[in-house]
Amino acid sequence: MSHTRIDLLETVERQNAIIRIQSNVIDDLFRLLLQHITAEEADSLPVLQKINTAASLRQEIGGEIDGGYDDQGTA
Numbered sequence: 649m650s651h652t653r654i655d656l657l658e659t660v661e662r663q664n665a666i667i668r669i670q671s672n673v674i675d676d677l678f679r680l681l682l683q684h685i686t687a688e689e690a691d692s693l694p695v696l697q698k699i700n701t702a703a704s705l706r707q708e709i710g711g712e713i714d715g716g717y718d719d720q721g722t723a
Contacts, residue, residue: 682690
């Protein structure tokens with residue numbers, strides 16, 4: 649039984665690592681995008697609200713505070 653528990657824990661840890669990597673890639677790509685559009689264009693992006701909502705949720709559960717942007721692309 650404990651062998652299964654370790655496997656499950658390892659699986660969850662690996663999935664968490666994958667999600668962190670994907671999140672960082674998305675943040676990097678969004679920062680790149682913000683370098684090529686105006687503040688007004690950034691303000692009108694629906695994804696900006698989603699990113700800020702995700703950052704807020706991450707903060708609530710005590711995750712790394714990395715993410716969330718203003719309309720200038722400042723984290």
